[in-house]
Amino acid sequence: MRVSLQDAVKRVGQKEARANGQGTEFKNVPFFKLEDKQTATIKFLFDDPSAIPVVRTHMIQMYSKKGTPYYTEVSCIADSDSCPFCEAKKADINNEDNTLSFAHDRMVLPLVVLERGGKKELSYELFIRPISFYTGVISPYSARFSLIDPIEITRNGTKANTTYSMFPAMNADEFKMDKTLEELKADLNFDETDVIGRYDSLIKTWTAEQMDFYLNTKQNPTKANMLAKKEEAPQQVTRRSNHHGF
């Protein structure tokens, strides 16, 4: 069929944006986070802890275009390949590089925020916690209360000293829904791959080459960034050797 040149150009632009991890068609489910001493009422999108996705990741630091540091979790690929991030940490004997963490296990808890800061919401978010959150909070809570009912969650402390505590919501009746968990998940457009598996998932899955690019440049290894770097200084983007012999 005949199409307008304008439409064709627009489609090419959208396709490139998709390939580069940009554009507006992406689904980025936000991180759930609270400020110190802040409380929210939430509802988990699972009724059994065995349904919580657990992933092995490295946390890395990058900078936004404005220069603000931010953190991203990247899937450790040590199970299928030698993982450049694990190798970099092994080589960093004094642990001086704090822009990259050792591989750690993380739970990603899908939830819906019902109320935060006194305001009613219905926002689907993903809560990333270490496994100690399961042993210290989820497991004892689920032994006493139902995980599917509204829960009041409070943050205490900052950075490494952050803890979250959970109690059954006092005003649970205010949040009564006539929906099953499956119906609610469908309404929120929940998908398993929001956590990991797509390239716009919360946990990034990078190839060894992309990890190397990050180690060399500390930049996000989008196709556009990698291509720009290759054109600018091809000799600087070399695959790091797997061998550390001298």
Ligand SMILES: [Zn+2]
């Ligand atoms: Zn790794």
